[in-house]
Amino acid sequence: MPAAAHPAAADIPAVEARGLARRYGDAQALRAASFTVAKGRFLTVLGPSGSGKSTLLRLIAGFERADAGDLRLFGRPVEAVPPHRRSVGMVFQRLALFPHMTAADNVAFPLRMRRWDARDIPARVERFLALVRLEGLGRRRPDELSGGQQQRVAIARALVFEPQLLLLDEPLASLDAKLREEMQLEFRRIQRELGVTTINVTHDQREALVMSDQVIVMEGGRILQDAAPETLWREPAHPFVAGFLGVGTFLEGVAADGPALDVAGRRLPGRTTAGAPAPRPGHPAQGALRAERVTLGPAGTLPPGSDAAVEAVVEDAIFEGDRILYELRLPGLGGARLRAIDADPGARARHAPGDRVAAGWARGDFLLFDASDRTGRLP
């Protein structure tokens, strides 16, 4: 590969995108996407439906061309390289196994197309079927395999020719929860074993956190944040990122010094996150709070570990097995709503709908974001 001949080959990123854009009709599917993926890493692209994730993969695989921007794979511009000459393996959203070929023929197909020595192919196909734990099932056609087994054939087919880059377009979305978790770990194992640079697309935040070294969050064709999973969780750079990663409550108010958020005359202390512009005092702002960071206590008290507390009325208490989800109304904050999770219900008294309680949190858990572009200027 040309990259290997380069003097500083080790520093060259596997993928380097600069200002990639792609439009379909009047839908701007991708806007000025820039990011890099280092060799051997596992990147997950996370975003809601229609946010441009598949579009990004299609550009990298070469099925479509970017309207603007520059894409390099292993240091080499790929603008003019057709898909069948890129060293990219892909597992498709709907798998796209060749229905008229057996599992083994599906896996052998990339080797035959890439003119591997025919004598080496059977052994290599066997090895990769074993890698995805499908020993002995090579003679079956795709429609004679279960969903999870088809998935594995698709993975083996994408990996068998030693691509430099592996693309996964939500291949796990159609599986049931248990199989999905198994396959997530499987991917991680195979990816580590082969050391192939991987880009995975999903809208499942848990999957993104579990599997990745690096996560890109997209919305409306834009990259909102590009960070390690833990950073994403602790320091969301955008309220949308916080919301997508499971933040259940957003309180609207006005930014104050401290930093803090003024809501209906109450001053609630919080903190800003790294990477997000700090809200300017006097301007609209939002405070984001995870349900599991809210502590409930008797009305009028400051629950243990809290820096601030508000009066709340229990609207609903939903039993979820290992935890109880409370839907709360905050009469003191103009009727705003708050979600709280009690993860250890056995040890504490349960609150019933109608109960008055105190809902408290530590200031470090109350994330403040500027909202002046959303709500416009203050009157």
Next chain:
Amino acid sequence: MRGAAFHWGVAALVALFLAAPSLVVLGASLTAGNIVQFPPDGLSLRWYERVLAARDLRAAFGRSLWVATVCTLLAVPAGTLAAVAMARWRFRHAAAIQLYLLLPFTVPLIGSGIGLMLLFGELRLLGSVWPVGVACCVINLPFMTWAVAASVNGLDPELERAAANCGAGPVQCFLLVVLPAVAPGIVAGALLMFILALNEFLVSLLLVDARTVTLPVQIYNSIRSIITPDLAAVSTVYVLVAAAAILLLDRLVGLDIFLKAK
């Protein structure tokens, strides 16, 4: 249960009604007498012997087979490529081209026939048999295109991307992935074109002369003189050949492909 019995009853009546002409012809062909009649006057295979011995009928049947072969050989590549192109590539005037491919259906056969007769006459092709096959291909091509289109439309476009991703160039992708996937449609369309060309009458009537007469036209000509039971025997052989083709079709690809054509 009574509902089911009723449905079966109706289905049986319809089947009987559809099969009646063939059954009558079959019965009439087995007669031992000298005139066409149903029920037959005694049973014998003598008219089949007559048919086998008749050189003109055998020659006409041979020409019909040749016509059907020419028609099928032309229709398979033309119809397949047209169907794949229309389903896969966005190009200018796609709607107009689609309409044009359906045009033979909308022009009355007698119109197409006269047009082809004038055209072939101008090209001095009228003395040969193969132009009849070309004509059959032209007027029946929509059947071929439809049969293939049914398969192409059921084909996941992601499959072609997967092939490219596996390293297959456009030609390999077409030969190794698209073609096998649409093969049932091609086989169905080919058999259909063959049968239609074998049976084609009206347009052939205008294109053939005494030396190039095809079987349906030959039978028609004979009817105009005297109707003898050997014509019933020929018709029966004909029906059996068509039925064999349909059975073959069902065994190879399943007839349900036509139910998915739309």
